[in-house]
Amino acid sequence: MTFEKFHGILPAFYACYDDQGNISEARTKDLCNYLFDKGVQGVYVGGSSGECIYQNLEERKAVLSYVADQLKGKMTLIAHVGAPSTRDSIELAKHAATLGYDALSAIPPIYFKLPESAVYKYWTDIMEATPLDFIIYNIPQTTGYTLTPSMFEKLLANKKVIGVKNSSMPTMDIERFKKVGGDDVIVFNGPDEQFVSGRIMGADAGIGGTYAVMPELFLQANEFVKAGNFNEARLIQSDINDIIIALCSLQGSMYAAIKEVLNRRGVNVGSVRAPLEGITNEDIAPIEDIMKLIDQAIERYCG
Numbered sequence: 001m002t003f004e005k006f007h008g009i010l011p012a013f014y015a016c017y018d019d020q021g022n023i024s025e026a027r028t029k030d031l032c033n034y035l036f037d038k039g040v041q042g043v044y045v046g047g048s049s050g051e052c053i054y055q056n057l058e059e060r061k062a063v064l065s066y067v068a069d070q071l072k073g074k075m076t077l078i079a080h081v082g083a084p085s086t087r088d089s090i091e092l093a094k095h096a097a098t099l100g101y102d103a104l105s106a107i108p109p110i111y112f113k114l115p116e117s118a119v120y121k122y123w124t125d126i127m128e129a130t131p132l133d134f135i136i137y138n139i140p141q142t143t144g145y146t147l148t149p150s151m152f153e154k155l156l157a158n159k160k161v162i163g164v165k166n167s168s169m170p171t172m173d174i175e176r177f178k179k180v181g182g183d184d185v186i187v188f189n190g191p192d193e194q195f196v197s198g199r200i201m202g203a204d205a206g207i208g209g210t211y212a213v214m215p216e217l218f219l220q221a222n223e224f225v226k227a228g229n230f231n232e233a234r235l236i237q238s239d240i241n242d243i244i245i246a247l248c249s250l251q252g253s254m255y256a257a258i259k260e261v262l263n264r265r266g267v268n269v270g271s272v273r274a275p276l277e278g279i280t281n282e283d284i285a286p287i288e289d290i291m292k293l294i295d296q297a298i299e300r301y302c303g
């Protein structure tokens with residue numbers, strides 16, 4: 001099976017708010033245009049980076065619509081439709097299908113610790129609601145549910161399942177999922193801090209929350225891996241990790257810091273929604289330093 005359209009660098013799309021904290025259509029479309037100009041292969045809309053967990057159904061549907069208006073036919077579009085109830089997830093899935101998204105994806109059920117049978121049924125019910133391909137989302141650190149290779153194998157019996165976005169930290173998980181599915185599945189690397197190692201262990205592509213603030217570096221890292229230039233790949237990953245660690249070291253949340261960088265680059269996407277914390281005055285100087293780190297790394301590897 002060919003998954004060419006899912007290969008490459010797919011930034012996780014950020015929530016774009018106006019100055020009052022409402023979803024902004026204009027800012028959402030500006031972020032779409034910025035990512036298109038950067039040459040990324042697709043976007044993952046409405047996931048963790050999209051702050052889905054802090055948005056109501058109508059807001060999430062609006063974001064899916066604005067992104068499709070701007071990018072449909074220009075790059076691969078994946079809609080994250082995970083929600084607290086199966087009913088809401090199905091509503092989002094049907095909406096994404098009418099907008100022409102290329103695939104759906106969902107985290108497992110959250111809050112209650114449900115048995116595997118309920119997790120399986122949740123994902124299967126979403127899949128059955130539309131004809132779209134489906135990508136399982138494994139992110140144990142936020143959901144408390146760990147996808148096992150045997151559960152993945154069971155899910156793969158449904159032909160709508162084309163792969164997994166794996167955000168667990170061990171790259172061995174990527175290797176195991178790839179082993180179960182072989183060439184018939186696509187495995188996405190989730191943790192940006194190990195994009196290179198994830199790709200080497202079998203990930204076909206990457207979906208990540210920090211890609212959009214430094215797309216050039218991830219596009220280049222992917223090229224180094226594809227060319228078998230592992231030394232350069234390791235070095236660019238090391239610089240990327242310095243940047244991610246700096247982004248995570250501020251008073252404001254990582255997403256608030258990322259958004260401030262974008263705002264300063266002329267792509268105003270607003271701030272984050274509470275309870276995520278926005279940046280403080282003390283964060284400004286380190287954010288300026290982070291921008292320099294990004295620029296220096298781009299100059300070093302992408303010149």
Ligand SMILES: CC(=O)N[C@@H]([C@@H](O)[C@H](O)[C@H](O)CO)[C@@H](O)CC(=O)C(=O)O
Nearest residue numbers: 012047048049167190191192193208209
């Ligand atoms: C918990 C989390 O947000 N993980 C990110 C990572 O890309 C993460 O931002 C990055 O590795 C930095 O820690 C992705 O795996 C998930 C993601 O971006 C999304 O669903 O929007």
